[in-house]
Amino acid sequence: MWRSNEGGFTVVELAMVMVIIAMVVGVFSQMLISANQSASISKAKVEISRNMHNSMDAIETDVRQASRFKVSGYDGEDTFATDKNFPGATPREWGYRNNPYRQQ
Numbered sequence: 001m002w003r004s005n006e007g008g009f010t011v012v013e014l015a016m017v018m019v020i021i022a023m024v025v026g027v028f029s030q031m032l033i034s035a036n037q038s039a040s041i042s043k044a045k046v047e048i049s050r051n052m053h054n055s056m057d058a059i060e061t062d063v064r065q066a067s068r069f070k071v072s073g074y075d076g077e078d079t080f081a082t083d084k085n086f087p088g089a090t091p092r093e094w095g096y097r098n099n100p101y102r103q104q
Helices: 011-068
Strands: 069-071 078-082
């Protein structure tokens, strides 16, 4: 019987080590992919929130302007709404300047 004194690994041992390393790399890559997806989702939520805030600001501006200006159906021109909250309005009356429908 001939025996070698050289130390080394068998093919089975090397295969097991490669399988273990592949499993560790697979788990690590899944963690990175999951973290990347989570960051993308968070970024999208922030962007949606920012867009909604900007849209609400635009709507608020439009509503504020609409409360001051009203389009007349008679002549198609913008007429100034004389509300009590605006300077120059009479406290007893709310209406539109140059309103052709108002009874005088």
